[in-house]
Amino acid sequence: MKPVYLRILVLSGILSMACTTKVSEWVLLNSEANNYLLVYYHKDPVTEPVKKQNEQIGREINSANIQFRSILRNDIEKPYYALIYGNRLFSTYNNHAELKNLSVSPLREKIASELMSGMLCVMLYLKTGNPEKDAPASEIIKRTVAASPFREVVSVRELDRSSTEEKHFVSMLLNVENDLKEINEPMLFGIFARFKALEPLLARGISTENINLMIDFLTADCSCLIKDNLPGTDILFTNNWENPLPALVNRILDENPALLHH
Amino acid sequence: MKLIAIFFSLFVTSLSGSGHYDWPMWRFDHGRSASTPEQLADKLFLQWQVNYSPREPVWDDPLNQNLMQYDRIFEPIVAENKLFIGFNDQDKVSALDISSGMELWHFFTDGPVRLPLAYSKGKIFFTSDDGYLYCLSAESGQLLWKKMLAPASNKLLGNKRFISMWPARGGIVIQDDVIYTASSIFPLMGTFIYAINAADGEIIWKNEGTGSNYILQPHNSPAFADIAPQGCFTISGDRLLVAGGRSVPAGFDKATGEKLFYQLAPSGKTGGAFTCANDRVFFNHHRERLTGMYDSENGKKLIPVAGEYPVIEGDKIYFSGKDITCVFLDESKKLDTLWTIDVPAGTDLIKAGNCLYAADSSGIYAVRISGSGKPELVWKYSPEKVIDRLVASNGKLIAVANDGTIMAFGDKAADRVLVHEKAVAGPRKVSGKIQRLISSAGISEGYALVFGSDMGLLSGLMKETSLRTVVYEKDRQKVEALREHFNKLGIHADRLMFLEFEKPNPVLPKYFSSLTVINENFGFDNEFLEMIYESTRPYGGKILIRTGRTEREELERTFLSLNLYGAVMKSDRLYSMITREGSLEGSSAWTHNYGDIANTVKSDDKRVRAPLGILWFGGNSNMDVLPRHGHGPGEQVVDGRLIIESLNGISARDVYTGRVLWKRDFRSLKDDFWLVYYDESYDEENPLDPKYNQVHLPGSNARGTNFIATREYVYVIEGDTCHFVDIKTGDLIKSFTTGDEETKELGYIGVYEDLLILGKNFSEYTGLENDSMKIKNPKFTDYNLTASNELIVVNRFTGERIWSMESNHGFIHNSVIAGDDILFCLDKLPQYVETKLKRRGESPPEGSRLLYVDIRSGRILNEVTEDVFGTWLGYSSEHRLLLQATRPSRDMLHGEEGNRMITYNVLTGEKIWDKALKYANPPIIHNDKIYTNGEGFHLLTGEILFEKDPLTQEDLKWNFKREYGCGIVAASEHLLTFRSASAGFVNLDVFEGTGSLGGWKAGCSTNLIAADGVLNSPDYTRTCQCPYQNQTSLALVYMPWMTYWTNSNYKWDGKKIRQFGLNLNAPGDRTSENNTLWMEYPFVSGSDPGIPVRMDTLNYYRIRKEPISVVSRGTPWVSASALCGVRSFELTIADDEDVTETWYTVKLYFSELENKKPGERVLNISLQGEEVLRNFDIVSEAGKTDKEVIKSFTGIRAGRTLRLDLIPLEGNTIISGVEMIEEKTACKY
Structure with a gap:
């Protein structure tokens, strides 16, 4: 299979009259994350303790890309919380405790901080927990990024699928496509802008060519076409996305014009 | 004080004697206030009624028809006890006696009269789609003068009519005996906005460079397209508000014609031809009859939806609608509601004296406003028709219905209401010979051209076909007689139009005529035949030439010598017939979604090219x-x-x-x-x-x-x-x-x-x-x-x-x-x-x-x-x-x-x-x-x-x-x-x-x-x-003579410039036939190419005309604009300090754009510090104003920079363009 064939298979249509801002930078600066919706479904009137508890939840997620509302439903047996993105139900939660750290977690903070510091993207490697499956792909990722001219602006982070600390994050990643939860394979998510996760490379799809194509997309000139059809799913996170540091990729491209897309 | 001044002004200009007031222009005055001092009787009675046909509005779809209502119904004005109306189908203006409704006179034009008329000091003014401004005697209807607002006499088909390429749809507003109007509705064709002395038709100012401005269009995206004048103009304080047809109006300095604002993009999805104003704000159409309120100072939107078409009485505004609401415009330009009365004014509202007159589908209402300011319904009339327009003047209330009826109400009950029906007859019988002639052509639909009148033929064309026909006749009196004749028959200009044929040949639209008839003795020559053929529709358009035998032989010889592409000729006893068969030479089709079955996304058409x-x-x-x-x-x-x-x-x-x-x-x-x-x-x-x-x-x-x-x-x-x-x-x-x-x-x-x-x-x-x-x-x-x-x-x-x-x-x-x-x-x-x-x-x-x-x-x-x-x-x-x-x-x-x-x-x-x-x-x-x-x-x-x-x-x-x-x-x-x-x-x-x-x-x-x-x-x-x-x-x-402008993201790389043109005060860039890329300077459209230009000036200003106004062999678009007051240019032509000097031919472009006379502007010119021209007088050399003069200098040595000095000996400097072309051969020292 020739590399040129592979090039067509991932992302990125580039308008020739595109703006010279790169995709990753443009989206970080201009494209606000889509909101999640957290719904408290209840059958009976909300009691004072639950009301206070919900107010507490509201405060906790106040700065994140999420809205919270209560909805009365007669067709449920007991109250619960539901996390919705677009028209899709991501997860349900039985109580306040299960919602803890819904919009914050250590890894998400780390990733956000890297994005705000001008990194092109964070390659998040979601491991299965099975070393036989995880190790080969991990090696490909490391080798590919290390060989990339953009290695300084691409960071690689790993996350175990069974992480308790990052369970909400894992859940959201596995909702990026509808069938990921059923696929027990290593996955590589490109995360960029205001915490947008691209559809993942998975299993044998974690290849040097595909990783480079993902980088290609993020380093391409932005265009109306990309803006119209921006891929990826927004991850829920509490952050102030204003005033990020300048994109580091521009320096690399300035110094190596040959890397510019033609 | 302002109100007193306005009132005094109205008193002087509109009082027509007997304590009555004229209604001299659309909505009464220059602010389109719809408020007159005329005090009508307490009770009004229908006195006469004229039944015309309903108007067919100019545009074709519901949105356009809502945004531009200027010819939707009759829009009467009243003066000297006469009512004046224009016709968009009969191409005429009529005066009716206000007492009886009897027609006193009418005057035919060369195109549809779509915009309301205006009156001042015994004269009627109006524009027509024929591109002219007309001035008639109000008393007699006699033409006093007419002025071509269009830059040339070229014709096209516009809104199904044969009209000027630059139709005059600037609805006249008059203030202080100055007429403000315009021609052309498409910026790409150039727009021409005028202030004209109403007394003699002399131009006070003419704005003709604005249309090409590179401005933000809707979607905040730029193009070379500024205001397109269409609709009634309005005056607000010292601002002339030029109606923008579908958009908000643009504000111009009434005194100088300088454009001040046009908030096209910022205004969003709003705008329309209707505008009315006081001296601080204006109201502009939104949708249906709603208006937004705007600041006259800068055109910015103050209130997105203020109310339905209002009556303006200084700072008191009466909004029409399902009820009438009176508001007050305070100092901070906010509206405070004073009262509302439940009287419907869904189709029109005016104020006359102390009464508001409202129209609605349910009838006409009079609401008296008492001294204390309280409104009271005092009169109602319920006609069977829907009244869409009211006018109060000369003791009468005029009501215009949407079916073409005009009614007049007065203070006395009439013994018998005079009803004037416009009877029609129909064309006379068609002879067998004419029938055969028409049927031999086999064309019964589309557009026809006839040269020379033949009553039998014209009757035949009207009876036997549905051809919309334009007739050129050499005899002016005959033209008038034919117009009268067919108009009486009910065959109007939108079906059969008569124009005077004058030499040089008229500039007809290409390809439009399905059937052209040249009647016997009209005459023809090569130029005429070529022109006719060009206007003939490809794919079977026919030219019938009715000739005698001798003339026919001559025609055949002439025709053969022209070698016209696709032309086939045959002759008969009665006529010779030329058919334009097949396609235009070099043209091609476009089929499938992408041009052809091969998905080339390309048409092979070679004819379509710029300009x-x-x-x-x-x-x-x-x-x-x-x-x-x-x-x-x-x-x-x-x-x-x-x-x-x-x-x-x-x-x-x-x-x-x-x-x-x-x-x-x-x-x-x-x-x-x-x-x-x-x-x-x-x-x-x-x-x-x-x-x-x-x-x-x-x-x-x-x-x-x-x-x-x-x-x-x-x-x-x-x-x-x-x-x-x-x-x-x-x-x-x-x-x-x-x-x-x-x-x-x-x-x-x-x-x-x-x-x-x-x-x-x-x-x-x-x-x-x-x-x-x-x-x-x-x-x-x-x-x-x-x-x-x-x-x-x-x-x-x-x-x-x-x-x-x-x-x-x-x-x-x-x-x-x-x-x-x-x-x-x-x-x-x-x-x-x-x-x-x-x-x-x-x-x-x-x-x-x-x-x-x-x-x-x-x-x-x-x-x-x-x-x-x-x-x-x-x-x-x-x-x-x-x-x-x-x-x-x-x-x-x-x-x-x-x-x-x-x-x-x-x-x-x-x-x-x-x-x-x-x-x-x-x-x-x-x-x-x-x-x-x-x-x-x-x-x-x-x-x-x-x-x-x-x-x-x-x-x-x-x-x-x-x-x-x-x-x-x-x-x-x-x-x-x-x-x-x-x-x-x-x-x-x-x-x-x-x-x-x-x-x-x-x-x-x-x-x-x-x-x-x-x-x-x-x-x-x-x-x-x-x-x-x-x-x-x-x-x-x-159209080789047309103008267009371009821009690009071009960035100069600092290498030595070999060929270049600076087009001074042009709106954009363009390449000339010798491949010089002419860039606008100053750089205003698109991105700056990064070419350093240093300019020293004194008494600096810019001028721009439309290129069509300038005489030039090939570059009117260079010489139509200029910078004045430039003393020197220094153009960097290479980044490298040590670049080798080479030799250039430098051409300087001039045109006298300010109407200076010989001796009033004289220059010395130096290049690279050496004098190359002494006592240069542009107009003397050109022989006239607005004519290009190119001064060419060879062997100009230049390394990193090129310097030009203009030294005025008399008057100010002016220059339109600087072109430099590196010489291929070594030059002398």
């Missing part, structure tokens, strides 16, 4: 077109017919006139189109609602077209049936079905020579139902409408089935093409699915293939299974080359990224090249090049296209810029065309950037198609509410 001017506009409605953002199939053009689709059917229009030829509805087409070309966001019922109407869909970008136009039939897919529609008549000839029950729907359709290729049943790609991308954006992931399961090839005349072939996955519609008897197609999964599989490390399924099939037999000639990708094929017959690609563009399915192209040698089946190329348009195959949306590649190598930098001659990557606009780029031989804010193009013949055709909105779905010698632009903006200057269909043709 372009308008051939016709208006005359058909966008209601016969699909909603814009559904991106349904574009128009197809063949043999002079433009075929376009609507929700219910299909229609044909004449390419050369815009005339609707036929429409055919299909019962279930709308069902087929549901969720394909429109969806639930489409609101058919509310065309005036500014809400977003019809979201973007991939439409035919993904599905492909469902119809194909050919010379014989239009083939239309409806469900499982393909209809054969006669392209000449619209008649349904045949309907084809496969005959098997398996066929649920037909998908693909294409025509190759005598074969019709159909796709049977859409391929369904399973497993996508729950895909996350589909859930996120279902309308852009419906791959199940993009391919057909089976291809069936049938004889397209008989319907006989020839062969069929089943797919493995699906024949992708955008890839089914043909050429040189081979059908090519891709049988594979959608690109998105393959991408997803690859991302997951899975291989595409077996069976994906690229096929070459013998189109005659269905035999597979070649089956390619390696490197099968994409969704697009294109074919170059010239190079026997097949191009494989994707089809990326806006409003396309997910996954259609343009990252790769492959070409194959069709003769050998071998791959020629395979490259990773980025592009974002269906690849255009243009001879040996591929063009996309800004990128160019060599077809034979795949290499990126370079051209020569026009300044430095260094290699430069070919590209162009494009501002906002959906739709793809389409090509013809000389141009790429696309929407770029307005309409845009790239001239492929030279380097000059992206050109604007400013003044209307090109289609959101691709509609700028060069075919049949015309750049076709059918209005494909249905459901668009943006206030572009015009929203209409139009066609453009090559």
Whole structure:
């Protein structure tokens, strides 16, 4: 299979009259994350303790890309919380405790901080927990990024699928496509802008060519076409996305014009 | 104090004696206040009534008709006890006695009178679509003077009428005996705004450079298109508010004509021709009868929706509507409500003395406002008609109904109400000879030209045909008599128009006349015959020349000597007949969704090239077109017919006139189109609602077209049936079905020579139902409408089935093409699915293939299974080359990224090249090049296209810029065309950037198609509410004298400039015939090219005229603008300090644009510090003002800089352009 064939298979249509801002930078600066919706479904009137508890939840997620509302439903047996993105139900939660750290977690903070510091993207490697499956792909990722001219602006982070600390994050990643939860394979998510996760490379799809194509997309000139059809799913996170540091990729491209897309 | 001054002014200008007041212009005064001091009687009685026919408004669709209501009904003015009205169908102005309604006089014009009239000091003023401002005696109707507002006498078809290329639709406003008006409604044609002395017609100022300004259009995207004057002008304080037709008005300095503001883009989806004002704010049309309130100082919106059309009495505003509301405009320009009264004023409201008069479908009401300011209903009248306009003047209340009736009410009950009916007779009997003559031509529809009058022939044409006829007659008195005669018969100018024939020959629109008759003794010469032939419609237009035998022989000799393309002559006892057969030389058709069955996205039309001017506009409605953002199939053009689709059917229009030829509805087409070309966001019922109407869909970008136009039939897919529609008549000839029950729907359709290729049943790609991308954006992931399961090839005349072939996955519609008897197609999964599989490390399924099939037999000639990708094929017959690609563009399915192209040698089946190329348009195959949306590649190598930098001659990557606009780029031989804010193009013949055709909105779905010698632009903006200057269909043709402007993202690289022009105060760039790229300076449009220019000035200012106003051999667009007060220029022509000096020819361009007389402006000129010209007097040298003078100096040595000094000896300096061309040969020291 020739590399040129592979090039067509991932992302990125580039308008020739595109703006010279790169995709990753443009989206970080201009494209606000889509909101999640957290719904408290209840059958009976909300009691004072639950009301206070919900107010507490509201405060906790106040700065994140999420809205919270209560909805009365007669067709449920007991109250619960539901996390919705677009028209899709991501997860349900039985109580306040299960919602803890819904919009914050250590890894998400780390990733956000890297994005705000001008990194092109964070390659998040979601491991299965099975070393036989995880190790080969991990090696490909490391080798590919290390060989990339953009290695300084691409960071690689790993996350175990069974992480308790990052369970909400894992859940959201596995909702990026509808069938990921059923696929027990290593996955590589490109995360960029205001915490947008691209559809993942998975299993044998974690290849040097595909990783480079993902980088290609993020380093391409932005265009109306990309803006119209921006891929990826927004991850829920509490952050102030204003005033990020300048994109580091521009320096690399300035110094190596040959890397510019033609 | 201001109010007193206004009142005094009104008293002086409007008091007509007996304590009554005139109503001298539309809505009474220059502020269009609709408030007069005239005090009518307490009770009013109907005294007379004149019944005219209802008016047919100028524009064709509901939104335009709402935004521009200026000729929707009669708009009377009143003065000297007379009522004056203009006619848009009879092309005349009439005066009626206000006491009786009897007509006192009428005056015919050379075009429709669409805008309201104005009166001042015994004179009536009005404009006409003929491009003139007229001044008549109010007493007698005698013409006192007329002034051509248009820059030339050229004609075109506009709104189905034969009018000036620059129709005068600036509705006159008069203040202090100064008339303000304008001509031209399309900025690309130039706009001309005037202040004219009402006493003698002398021009006080003329603004003619504004139309070309590079300004933000709606969507905040720029183009060369400023205000397009259309509608009644208004005065607010020292501001002249120039009506913008569909947009908010522009503010001009009333004293100087300088444009002060035009808030086109910031105002959003609002605007219209109606404006009224006091001296601080103005109210402008929004929708229905609602208005927004704006600051007259800067044009900024103060209140988006203030109320319905108001009456203005200083700072007291009375809003009409379902009730009447009185508000007060306070110091901070806010409105405080004073009172509301429940009296309906749904159609009009005026104030006369202490009464408000309101009109509504229920009647006319008078509301008296007492001294304390309280309103009280005092009178009501209930006519059977809907009154839409009220006027109070000279003791009468005039009411105009929407059916053409004018009623007058006075203070006394009439014994008998005088009712004047306008009786019509009809043409006289037609002789057999004339009948034979007409029938021998065989043309009964369209437009006709007649030279020399023959009553019998004209009666015959009126009786036997529906031809709209223009008659040229040499005798002026005869013209008047003919107008009188036919007008009395009820045959009006919109059907039969008479014009005086004067030498030099009239400048007629090209190609418009289906039948031209030259009557005996009219005479002809070569020039005349050539002109007539040029105006004759291709594809069978006829010229009948009625001659005697001697004259006929002479005619035949003359005709043969002219060697006219396509002309065929035959003679009869009564006449000689020349037929213009076939197409225009060098023209070509555009069929299928992408130009032809080979998907070249290119028309071979060689006639359409820059500069372009308008051939016709208006005359058909966008209601016969699909909603814009559904991106349904574009128009197809063949043999002079433009075929376009609507929700219910299909229609044909004449390419050369815009005339609707036929429409055919299909019962279930709308069902087929549901969720394909429109969806639930489409609101058919509310065309005036500014809400977003019809979201973007991939439409035919993904599905492909469902119809194909050919010379014989239009083939239309409806469900499982393909209809054969006669392209000449619209008649349904045949309907084809496969005959098997398996066929649920037909998908693909294409025509190759005598074969019709159909796709049977859409391929369904399973497993996508729950895909996350589909859930996120279902309308852009419906791959199940993009391919057909089976291809069936049938004889397209008989319907006989020839062969069929089943797919493995699906024949992708955008890839089914043909050429040189081979059908090519891709049988594979959608690109998105393959991408997803690859991302997951899975291989595409077996069976994906690229096929070459013998189109005659269905035999597979070649089956390619390696490197099968994409969704697009294109074919170059010239190079026997097949191009494989994707089809990326806006409003396309997910996954259609343009990252790769492959070409194959069709003769050998071998791959020629395979490259990773980025592009974002269906690849255009243009001879040996591929063009996309800004990128160019060599077809034979795949290499990126370079051209020569026009300044430095260094290699430069070919590209162009494009501002906002959906739709793809389409090509013809000389141009790429696309929407770029307005309409845009790239001239492929030279380097000059992206050109604007400013003044209307090109289609959101691709509609700028060069075919049949015309750049076709059918209005494909249905459901668009943006206030572009015009929203209409139009066609453009090559007009060498026309102006256009371009801009680009060109950046100078600092290398030595070899050839360059600075076009001073031009609105944009352009390349001259000698390949000099002339850039505007100062750099105002687009990006700065980075060429340092240092300029020393004293008493500096800028001037710009329209190039048509300047006499020049080839560069009026250089000499029409200038900088004044420039003392020196220093132009950096190389970055390198040590660059070698070379020799240049420097040409300086001048034109006396300020009307200076000889001796009033004298200059000395130096180049590089050496005097090259002494005592240079432009006007003396030119012999007249507004004439170009070029001074050329050779052997000018220049290294890093070029310096020019202008030393004024008399008056100020002026200069239009500086051109420098490096000399090829070494020059003397």
